[in-house]
Amino acid sequence: MSMTEVHRQASVGPKQHRFEPYAFNGGNILAVAGGDFAVVASDTRLSQGFMIHTRDHPKAVQLTANTVLAQSGFEGDSLTLKKHVQMRIGMYEHNHGKTPSTSAIAAMISKMLYYKRFFPYYVYNIVAGLDNEGKGCVYSYDPVGSYEREQYRAAGAANELLQPLLDNQIGFKNMSEAGPPLSKERAIQLCIDCFISAAERDITTGDCVLIQVIDKDGVETKKFPLRRD
């Protein structure tokens, strides 16, 4: 060993090397629920450390006509969880003869996450869609399945930057007067603006944002470019 290597080791200290089952693939997801619609936005960059694996890897998938699942975190776990969720929805359809509602899917995902409580899926999930009455709903999760229905949620690498913006613009938190109820166009524009801001300050966010709008006519998908640096 050369002298420089010895010094480096001495300062860092002994480190046990072991198989690391997780990695962090970055990116952000966002979902907003309106009166009769829900909007899901996800960026399409897949990165690891300082490397970008690909610029065209969306993080949201449509599960049923009414429901979209968006995921952020470790891509390996999110792929597996997505596969398992789609299988279970298929099983539900075979057993019950109908598609599961958004709230049923939300409760099922919570259980699926908790059954891996001792080796968690390192994924931050958001389920968005229309509830049984046709109103927009957003369910957000922590990695082991604690979930809650909300009006809006940002998750992923820059969630601490985006969530306060949503609290102010959609939740009207700590403002003396609330604004008008959210329209679909404003919700979409807000999501795009959030991602533009996130791309400015978070290295793992960028390239392209995929917007999915869920309403009674189905799921509409749009793409908007973001900065690619």
Next chain:
Amino acid sequence: MKYFSHAQFIYQQFPSLKTFIEKLFILNFRILTQYMNMALADICKLNFSSKSSLTKLPSNEEVFNAEAQDCFSIPTAPQAASYLSHLSKPDSDVHIKFNHGTTTLAFKFQHGVVVATDSRATAGDYIASQTVKKVIEINPYLLGTMAGGAADCSFWERVLAKQCRVYELRNKERISVAAASKVLANMVYNYKGMGLSMGTMICGWDKRGPGLYYVDSDGQRLNGSMFAVGSGATYAYGVMDAGYSNDMCVEDALALGKRAIYHATHRDAYSGGFVNLYHMKESGWEHISWTDVKDLHYAYKNEKK
């Protein structure tokens, strides 16, 4: 798969067998954890040998079948519990943060039980949510509170709700608060040492009158007339002890519960949001209020003037 269902049956019939084996090897911790893992294998219906390292990951089919049959999947490593403990340390590269809940309280008085909680969930230093429902409605006459890991509490209390319903169907009678809390305590005791974080109070009204039990993931189960659980518990105790008397009227008791939570949220960083207030009466629980702590602050301030 058939072999393990027999083993699980035997363990259920002779629970003392497990403790007997554990006592024999109490000084040899390594073998003890192996037995714990074997017990887990029975619960989880998974097959792994203690000598294998993490070379054989469970196949997609195994994990999928385990999920569909409602059991836990664990890493195929000799000491499953400690294998992943490095992930919860803040200085590791991949630090998974779970939502933790805080400051809940409950106390008995002559007209029943008052249950009050805050509504903040934190993931590390980030406030994940200000609107968490920390009072879990198990059934119309049983309430459970949530403190510690949010997923742990909501999952196990939901399993408790299922067990309480099964008890009702089998025995044509409501389950007592003592029995319900014991069911929960026994369930989580099987996972003792594996990192579950749950501090809950089971509140209800049964044949013996108002009931209040504290149950936690260390296996503690206590009967009492006043508990506060969570990071803001000490602040809540101070206010509750100052104003408590068994002969309070309902209005005063509810006001005391609300005030105790407010003071805890004021001083504890990990508590805040809204005060969720319930009253457990002979006819079952009643949800009283969901008040923003910000509004309470100004209300109490004006009262002083």
